[in-house]
Amino acid sequence: MLETIFAELGPWNWMVLGFALLAMEILVPGVFLLWIGVAALIIGAISLVIWDAGFWIWQVQVIAFLALALVSAYAGNRLMGGTNAESDQPLLNLRGEQLIGRTATLTEPIREGRGRIQLGDTLWRVSGPDLPPGARVRVTSATDSELTVEAI
Numbered sequence: 601m602l603e604t605i606f607a608e609l610g611p612w613n614w615m616v617l618g619f620a621l622l623a624m625e626i627l628v629p630g631v632f633l634l635w636i637g638v639a640a641l642i643i644g645a646i647s648l649v650i651w652d653a654g655f656w657i658w659q660v661q662v663i664a665f666l667a668l669a670l671v672s673a674y675a676g677n678r679l680m681g682g683t684n685a686e687s688d689q690p691l692l693n694l695r696g697e698q699l700i701g702r703t704a705t706l707t708e709p710i711r712e713g714r715g716r717i718q719l720g721d722t723l724w725r726v727s728g729p730d731l732p733p734g735a736r737v738r739v740t741s742a743t744d745s746e747l748t749v750e751a752i
Contacts, residue, residue: 611651614644614665635676639669696742699724703752709733710749717749 621637643665650656691698699719707723708716710731717726717737728737728749737749 611644611647614640614647618644635672636669639665639672642668696747699739700742703736703738706731706733706735706737
């Protein structure tokens with residue numbers, strides 16, 4: 601049944617697939633189905649021109665579509681800038697780095713290089729020189745969930 605549908609539609613199969621993928625891109629945006637849909641439309645256009653060629657069997661069409669889909673997805677990613685776009689807020693999800701330069705009072709003393717401070721509503725582990733509780737410190741760096749401080 602499917603074979604007869606494909607045989608009757610001919611090169612329009614690729615056009616239908618391309619437009620269906622473009623419609624799915626509208627419903628589920630992600631800028632990925634767009635490029636695969638474009639590849640299907642290009643294969644459909646090529647099929648309209650060379651449909652009667654003996655080498656243009658369905659296996660060759662599928663391989664050409666897969667190759668073109670990969671190339672167009674890669675080219676589309678490069679064209680749209682990928683994920684390397686610079687942000688206007690580079691420290692947005694880097695909480696520790698946002699705290700560099702801030703001052704705080706030790707809530708727990710720094711003993712053997714470890715202590716705690718409270719910044720905002722968060723209690724942070726700190727490392728630095730041994731200091732008594734209540735000492736004022738400045739955050740100099742951040743690694744993972746620990747801040748490095750120095751006495752003020």
